[in-house]
Amino acid sequence: MIEVEGLTKRYGxxxxxxGLTFTVRPGIVTGFLGPNGAGKSTTMRMMLGLDRPTAGDVRIDGRHYARLRDPLKYIGALLDAKAVHGGRTAFNHLLCLAQSNGIPTSRVREVLDTVGLTAVARQKAKGFSLGMGQRLGIAGALLGDPRILMFDEPVNGLDPEGIHWIRTLMKSLAAQGRTVFVSSHLMSEMALTADHLVVIGQGRLLADLSMPDFIARNSRAYIRIRTPQPERLRDVLHGAGVTVVETGDGAFEVEGGKPEPIGELAAEHRIVLHELSPRQASLEEAFMRLTAESVEYHSRSGPPPQQWGDGWRKG
Known part of the structure; x- marks a missing residue:
């Protein structure tokens, strides 16, 4: 378990x-989301003792990270897959980590096999692709067989097979009762992986909810109906006290409610339906809605400003 209480970090x-306060619990995958500049990386660094908080506290299974003996046996983390000495082989990189934490050499071979790098174990890390480096970083996180795991952008550089693998791995680790905390900008992947979400914006906590509750609270749920008999359906629904919004092409939207009563009402009046489906926003849409006021860097659409000059356009 990771307990964060009143965590604050100032740079000048x-x-x-x-003032972040939240708990990352075992047995589920907790997603950590926020726009660029929200403070996610700083928070994760403070969890691992790499940055000192200005105020507040972080405890790893009840203790500060600095007081953990052989910390890799308590918490494994992937923050930056590039943080590897390029002149070391994959095996020797992990061996150094293992020896510093009292982990047997046999465990190095186990994690290399787990992440699929056994065949390149004696190759130097500087020759690794981005995806191979990512797998090596994940191997380092798994090395101490810890009860708590933290991953920052774990799918970065992985191919589709690798993405499926790390997703399955994180879910299996949580199923074993471990604490899994993962940060990612890929909303589609987070929607498939996380059970719970902690969302921050401009350094503040915006949400600490289960995935279904987060989407439900930050999106619009409605029923979409499409029929070749729009006038009849509209009259029948109005007569039943159902408020509809016409969207064109014989389609309607009904806020809230369930589709079954509408289908039964249409069948009773022999109205043909081509579509009757409940709709809800995706995680990405819900996230964008919640964090709209917390985005620090806004992209500009359209052509570049004229004053940037021809040199910019030719660049």
Missing amino acids: EKVAVN
Whole structure:
């Protein structure tokens, strides 16, 4: 379990993390979301003792990270897959980590096999592709067989097979009762992986909810209906006290409710339906709605400003 209480980090006048309080519990995959600049990386670094909080506290299974003996046996983390000495082989990189934490050499071979790098174990890390480096970083996180795992952008550089593999791995680790905390900008992947979400914006906590509750609270749920008899259906629904919004092409939207009563009403009046489906926003849409006011960097659409000059356009 990871317990974060009142966590704050200031860099001069800038407040990167502002009074965060949440708990990452075992047995589920907890997703950590926020726009660029929200303070996610700073928060994860403070969890691992890499940055010192200005205020607040972080405890790993009840203890501060700095007081953990052989910390890799308690918490494994992937924050930056590039943080590897390029002149070391994959095996030797993991061996150094293992020896510093009292982990047997046999475990190095086990995790290399787990992440699929056994065949390149004696190759130097500087020759690894982005995806191979990512797998090596994941191997390092798994090395101590810890009860708590943290992953920052774990699918970065992985091919589709690798993405499916890491998704399955994280779910299996949680199913074993471990604490799994993962940060990612890929909403489609997070929607398939996370059970619970912690969302921050501008350093503040915006949400700490289960995945279904987060989407339900930050999106519009409705029923879409399409029929070749729109006038009849509209009259029947109005007569039953159902408010509809016409969207064109014989389609309607009904806020809330369930599709079954509408289908039964249409059948009773012999109205043909081509579509009757409940709709809800995706995780990405719900996230964008919640964090709209917390985005620090906004992209500009359309052509570049004229004053940037011809040199910019030719670049």
